[in-house]
Amino acid sequence: MFAAMFNEKKIRVAILDMNEGLPNQGMRCIREILDQYRSKSNQDLHWDEFEVRVHKQVPDMNYDIYISSGGPGSPLESEGSEWEEKYFNWLQQVEQWNNDVHQPIKKYVFFICHSYQLVCRHYKIAQVVKRRSTAFGVFPIHLVRDGKHEVVFHGLRDPFYAVDSRDYQVIQPDQNKLYQFGAKILAIEKERPHVPLERAIMAIRFNEYMIGTQFHPEADATGMSMYLQREDKKQTVISNYGEAKWKSMIEQLNDPDKIMWTNIHVLPNFLHIATEHLQEMEVG
Numbered sequence: 001m002f003a004a005m006f007n008e009k010k011i012r013v014a015i016l017d018m019n020e021g022l023p024n025q026g027m028r029c030i031r032e033i034l035d036q037y038r039s040k041s042n043q044d045l046h047w048d049e050f051e052v053r054v055h056k057q058v059p060d061m062n063y064d065i066y067i068s069s070g071g072p073g074s075p076l077e078s079e080g081s082e083w084e085e086k087y088f089n090w091l092q093q094v095e096q097w098n099n100d101v102h103q104p105i106k107k108y109v110f111f112i113c114h115s116y117q118l119v120c121r122h123y124k125i126a127q128v129v130k131r132r133s134t135a136f137g138v139f140p141i142h143l144v145r146d147g148k149h150e151v152v153f154h155g156l157r158d159p160f161y162a163v164d165s166r167d168y169q170v171i172q173p174d175q176n177k178l179y180q181f182g183a184k185i186l187a188i189e190k191e192r193p194h195v196p197l198e199r200a201i202m203a204i205r206f207n208e209y210m211i212g213t214q215f216h217p218e219a220d221a222t223g224m225s226m227y228l229q230r231e232d233k234k235q236t237v238i239s240n241y242g243e244a245k246w247k248s249m250i251e252q253l254n255d256p257d258k259i260m261w262t263n264i265h266v267l268p269n270f271l272h273i274a275t276e277h278l279q280e281m282e283v284g
Helices: 002-007 025-041 082-099 114-123 175-181 221-228 231-241 243-252 259-263 266-283
Strands: 010-017 044-051 065-068 108-112 127-143 160-171 184-189 201-207 210-213
Touching (some): 114 210, 231 243
Antiparallel strands (some): 184 201
């Protein structure tokens, strides 16, 4: 009876596409995760896509869950642009909704890579800067204390492996701002004591309903294999890390304990938590 009651409710997901009109494996992966979750959970789940940067589209408040994708380019140069203003207006509406005590059903948001960098810059909770070189490939991500208790990361190992693809990074957190927001750092780059560079912050819980990752939790072996074997991407990895590292990354794609483990845990966990909240509110 309980499941039947809830399954009658349509769950609406908005995907905010930040890829600036360029073809992207990440969008395919997000769609596939949503489709798989819909099938496994037997939920009446539907999604719409909004092209943010070219068509300046943003969703309204008629959605239950929002996933804001990664994307190309600088998260700094768009400051003050029309599309970014619309994007942050949407974010403010979500904040106002979630802060309204008269709105018991909250909106859940997941920010990926470029979106994560934008939000960190917007909230001024850390510095967003250009890297010395491109980070691209499959890398270990290390959980910090709060990350080990993060429900969205339930089932992950420490370290876990994820796809990293960026020219920018989030570093130097403002502890006072983090405290004011109630935000928590969840994960960082691999610790390298012999390298005198600050480790990038790879995941932050911004508040009870919003979480973001610098890495790509949606990435799967198929898309990453295609990407890594593109000549430009192959040369990026080889020039930065050597050919042995590139070959190792290709091999890791076939390891179910690496990026596919992350793929089947992070976003599905997020979706489960969000739909469980809707379920509780619907029955309550």
